[in-house]
Amino acid sequence: MTPSISNDRWDNVAADLRPLTTDTRHVGxxxxxxxxxxxxxxxxxITLGSSIVVAGAATxxxxxxxxxxxxxxxxxxxxxxxxxxxxxxxGAPYVIQLRLSFGQQxxxxxxxxxxxxxxxxxxxxxxxxxLALNQIRRILFGYRQDYTFQAFLIFQLxxxxxxxxxxxxxxxxxxxxxxxxxLAMVGVFILLITQHQLxxxxxxxxxxxxxxxxxxxLIVAFLGNYTAIFESAADYSRELKTGVxxxxxxxxxxxxxxxxxxxxxxxxxMIAVVTGIASPVNAMAVLFHNQAVTVIVSVFIVLGTITTxxxxxxMPPTYMLTGILKMPQKGATAIIGVLAVLTCPWLLVQNxxxxxxxxxxxxxxxxxxxxxxxILIEYYVHRRQKVSMADLYAPQVPLYTWRAPLALILGAVxxxxxxxxxxxxxxxxxxxxxxxxxxxxxxxxxx
Numbered sequence: 153m154t155p156s157i158s159n160d161r162w163d164n165v166a167a168d169l170r171p172l173t174t175d176t177r178h179v180g181x182x183x184x185x186x187x188x189x190x191x192x193x194x195x196x197x198i199t200l201g202s203s204i205v206v207a208g209a210a211t212x213x214x215x216x217x218x219x220x221x222x223x224x225x226x227x228x229x230x231x232x233x234x235x236x237x238x239x240x241x242x243g244a245p246y247v248i249q250l251r252l253s254f255g256q257q258x259x260x261x262x263x264x265x266x267x268x269x270x271x272x273x274x275x276x277x278x279x280x281x282x283l284a285l286n287q288i289r290r291i292l293f294g295y296r297q298d299y300t301f302q303a304f305l306i307f308q309l310x311x312x313x314x315x316x317x318x319x320x321x322x323x324x325x326x327x328x329x330x331x332x333x334x335l336a337m338v339g340v341f342i343l344l345i346t347q348h349q350l351x352x353x354x355x356x357x358x359x360x361x362x363x364x365x366x367x368x369x370l371i372v373a374f375l376g377n378y379t380a381i382f383e384s385a386a387d388y389s390r391e392l393k394t395g396v397x398x399x400x401x402x403x404x405x406x407x408x409x410x411x412x413x414x415x416x417x418x419x420x421x422m423i424a425v426v427t428g429i430a431s432p433v434n435a436m437a438v439l440f441h442n443q444a445v446t447v448i449v450s451v452f453i454v455l456g457t458i459t460t461x462x463x464x465x466x467m468p469p470t471y472m473l474t475g476i477l478k479m480p481q482k483g484a485t486a487i488i489g490v491l492a493v494l495t496c497p498w499l500l501v502q503n504x505x506x507x508x509x510x511x512x513x514x515x516x517x518x519x520x521x522x523x524x525x526x527i528l529i530e531y532y533v534h535r536r537q538k539v540s541m542a543d544l545y546a547p548q549v550p551l552y553t554w555r556a557p558l559a560l561i562l563g564a565v566x567x568x569x570x571x572x573x574x575x576x577x578x579x580x581x582x583x584x585x586x587x588x589x590x591x592x593x594x595x596x597x598x599x
Contacts (some may be wrong), residue, residue, distance in 0.1 A: 190330030190459030192412020201420025224374030239386025267472030281457035522563025522582020
């Protein structure tokens with residue numbers, strides 16, 4: 153599938169960023185679907201669901217929340233299917249895809265907009281996993297002291313070591329954990345409905361809610377939560393074995409993401425409605441008075457954290473750092489683990505509200521909305537899916553371009569004035585500007 157490229161073209165790119173060939177792709181369709189299933193069942197999505205509850209009151213009712221979820225998941229799956237084609241057809245990662253729009257050096261700077269949010273998410277997910285570990289330790293061993301930070305550091309190290317094995321080790325772990333976590337999440341969902349039905353009906357199902365700005369704000373939060381992932385779809389699709397049609401790949405996104413993302417969002421909202429606590433780990437400790445059940449749920453939270461981080465929050469910024477510094481993937485992975493600690497993730501979610509996390513998502517969506525539009529228009533409209541890989545990896549690739557950065561800036565500025573719907577505004581404004589600017593005249597010659 154991937155064309156051969158002469159050895160003298162590799163001087164300007166790290167070995168881990170070279171195209172994967174048919175015989176070096178190790179992820180099958182079931183493992184690929186399990187990867188997205190495991191990614192969806194995570195504490196971040198539960199927390200996002202709890203963000204619609206402020207001071208114990210739901211700002212959206214059940215129907216509005218489900219409608220927002222359906223719209224967002226459909227858009228996520230659609231964009232995933234379109235944007236994964238570059239990586240699937242060429243075997244090249246996202247940081248190389250960015251060269252099409254931003255040039256060789258410009259792509260390095262642009263990749264920061266994908267990598268930095270992933271590092272923050274890595275830290276946040278690990279912190280919530282550490283909270284669960286601390287909860288387990290208190291119950292099983294009777295410790296009264298708070299060892300969350302120590303657990304956080306150990307948890308970070310463990311995940312980095314796992315990620316050092318690359319996608320081959322990740323797919324095995326994720327396939328097993330995804331199944332276990334899915335069963336646990338379904339169990340929590342059933343317990344909520346059967347044991348707290350009255351509270352959920354009164355405070356969530358029959359809540360007045362709104363179809364106005366908060367409704368669209370939740371959709372943007374949905375999209376913002378996944379935009380960094382579907383934007384770097386090439387990082388994942390390049391690992392998928394060949395021979396899978398676009399329609400089948402669409403189902404590999406839609407079904408697992410729909411099941412996992414939809415269920416976790418609803419579960420998070422119901423937990424916050426019942427307990428009045430936005431932090432899922434602390435809320436579950438209150439929700440389940442049985443210590444054995446609390447331990448079991450906490451274990452699954454930890455497992456879900458591992459699947460999410462290894463898929464969505466470690467490998468993409470690792471590729472980013474590899475591209476910027478031309479360093480080996482293992483060294484970049486270790487640095488990413490350290491940077492995630494320095495993001496101070498404990499500041500994003502408090503017991504009273506998860507609005508800090510929601511605000512963070514909306515802020516980086518300001519940039520990733522227009523970025524998504526730019527790379528889609530570049531590949532499908534300007535280039536019509538025709539790319540010379542030999543030239544793309546060549547040293548004479550243009551170092552910088554001006555069209556893509558200009559469209560990105562204008563899209564981000566427009567989105568900044570409408571934070572609650574930032575992704576939509578940035579996507580359409582940035583995409584429109586980039587389309588109007590047209591394709592550089594030297595595309596055919598340079599790439």
